[in-house]
Amino acid sequence: MAKIEIENVYKIFGDNPEAALARAMAGEGKDEIHSDTGHTVGLHDITLSMEESKTFVVMGLSGSGKSTLIRHINRLIEPTAGRIVVDGVDVLTLNDADLRQFRRTKMAMVFQRFGLFPHRTVIHNVAYGLEMQGVEKRHRQDKAAEWIETVGLAGYENSYPSQLSGGMQQRVGLARALCGDPEVLLMDEAFSALDPLIRSGMQDQLIELQEKLHKTIVFITHDLDEALKLGDKIAILKDGRLSQVGKPEEILLEPADDYVAAFVRDVNRARVLTVDVVMRPPSLRLTTENIDAALREMQGHRDDFGYVFDGDDFRGVITERHLRRAATTNGNSSVYDLADDSQTVTADSVLEEALPTILQSDTPVAVVNNDGEFRGVVSKRELIRVLTEHREEPDEAAQEPKRTGP
Ligand SMILES: Nc1ncnc2c1ncn2[C@@H]1O[C@H](COP(=O)(O)OP(=O)(O)OP(=O)(O)O)[C@@H](O)[C@H]1O
Ligand SMILES: [Mg+2]
Structure with a gap:
């Protein structure tokens, strides 16, 4: 079942998006529109369906529109045209109160730079979401402690972020996101700031967690190996347009264009493809x-x-x-x-x-x-x-x- 549907979404950055939108809809490319109008096409006619309880990876080079896309899902960005539907609800129809409720209960974000409060201890960082929801102190501390243990940080409850390594800080970020029991996890380059070995460990932990939690995860990366490892499905963006959407093996075995082919050329297939x-x-x-x-x-x-x-x-x-x-x-x-x-x-x-x-x-x-x-x-x-x-x-x-x- 589709949890998130993105339907014909265009996003134009600039003062007069409508004029640039018309040009984009007529098929003009991002560079042309930018040099003629100064407007940036962030997303160009994106239609995607993200299935419930699966990990959907969005991949592409820098500037291809990955962050722009993920921010549409919790309406941090509004589209110039098109719809974003979560659980059958068009998020653009939500009023302020409903939107706040929607962001608090349905979604959580994990950021590349961890986004922790430096003056709060680990447990207070993790419990933050529940605190905002008005959950009583004892209960939220218990919940936070559980998640801290789940991500392997038991014993660090009273440490401050600056006392932890990058990998540990991102575990706090993950625990904090999961503590509010969101249905959707939005992860924008969440592991990109980590050293390769730590990063690989975090990927393993996410896979292990997901086997139990079955969240709908939208994961952004510019790293193909990470995409192939984590994604049930992968979408590849280029200049705001969708190059290909498919299962990892489809991306590997049938790249839709030269851009995708260039990404997958050096992949070690024996390490990625499974027997089935x-x-x-x-x-x-x-x-x-x-x-x-x-x-x-x-x-x-x-x-x-x-x-x-x-x-x-x-x-x-x-x-x-x-x-x-x-x-x-x-x-x-x-x-x-x-x-x-x-x-x-x-x-x-x-x-x-x-x-x-x-x-x-x-x-x-x-x-x-x-x-x-x-x-x-x-x-x-x-x-x-x-x-x-x-x-x-x-x-x-x-x-x-x-x-x-x-
Ligand atoms: N607020 C903004 N105002 C103007 N242009 C923007 C804005 N946000 C993004 N853009 C442009 O939209 C395009 C897509 O940017 P976006 O940040 O989504 O890319 P990205 O794929 O996340 O890149 P990265 O890998 O570097 O994070 C880029 O051309 C960018 O310059
Ligand atoms: Mg980005």
């Missing part, structure tokens, strides 16, 4: 226990191996050779017991982890989910295709159609 992206249904499912019947079925099929199921229960893979040998030596045994279930990979593991198992196996390896249920198979060939095919230069690809002349 390259998984396929098995070509031969065997559902009989009887060796002769299984052998007949396999002989009528192009593959000399099959995946054995007892009802929905995956029992393992078996080869034609193995079946043949069994038919002559122990014809009474069950295919279910002969099948080899020792080699499986997990659907959500990254390719890098699954690589050794897949490469060492003679047959495509069964993919299971975390409950051990069969999901599909992954072959060496598919794996290699996905890991190698992207090396073509986008510039060459763009020139290709022109080469068709005599």
Whole structure:
């Protein structure tokens, strides 16, 4: 279900946005409009749907409109044209009191520069939102202490921000945002000021928290690795326009234009793509226990191996050779017991982890989910295709159609 819908939003910065808006709507670009009118196109016809309980990442170079976009969601910025709908409510229709209520209860922001009150202790920073809501002291201190513990800062309740490292300060920022139990977390470059290792740790913590909390998170970054790691969906902005929206694997495998292609060119796919992206249904499912019947079925099929199921229960893979040998030596045994279930990979593991198992196996390896249920198979060939095919230069690809002349 869509939690946040952004519909045909334009934002023009300047004194007379209407005139520039008309030009933008007629298709003129940001540079042209700026040099002719002095107005800046912050956003150009953005339509996006952000699903409830998912992490939506907005990515793009500096000046592409990321902050402008996120600030529309809690109406810190109003659009020049278009609508922003949260939980079915057009935020532009909210009066002042409703808007205050909306910002207090539905949304929380986490800032790049942490935005902590320097003269307040950690616990008072975290409890601030609840204090503003008039929550009674004892209760808000208890709540704040819980969140401080959740982000791993127990023991620092009475420290001041200046006594903490950057990573710790941002944990306070995160605890403060979560303390009011908002439905939506708006995070504008929240981890960008942190050292790489600390940053990576914060990303892990956010993923872990999100597995429990299921917030709707809008996360802004200019870092593709961060976007791929955190995003259920990623939108890529360029000069205020949307270049592409998609799942991480769609962005990686099917970049919509040269701008996106340039971003993804150097990504280590093995570290980003998960097994389920390259998984396929098995070509031969065997559902009989009887060796002769299984052998007949396999002989009528192009593959000399099959995946054995007892009802929905995956029992393992078996080869034609193995079946043949069994038919002559122990014809009474069950295919279910002969099948080899020792080699499986997990659907959500990254390719890098699954690589050794897949490469060492003679047959495509069964993919299971975390409950051990069969999901599909992954072959060496598919794996290699996905890991190698992207090396073509986008510039060459763009020139290709022109080469068709005599
Ligand atoms: N208040 C403002 N007045 C005029 N122009 C603005 C204003 N805010 C943003 N802009 C312009 O709008 C465009 C988008 O800016 P925005 O801050 O949203 O980019 P960004 O993607 O967040 O960049 P960064 O990665 O540097 O934070 C830029 O061209 C910027 O100069
Ligand atoms: Mg910004």
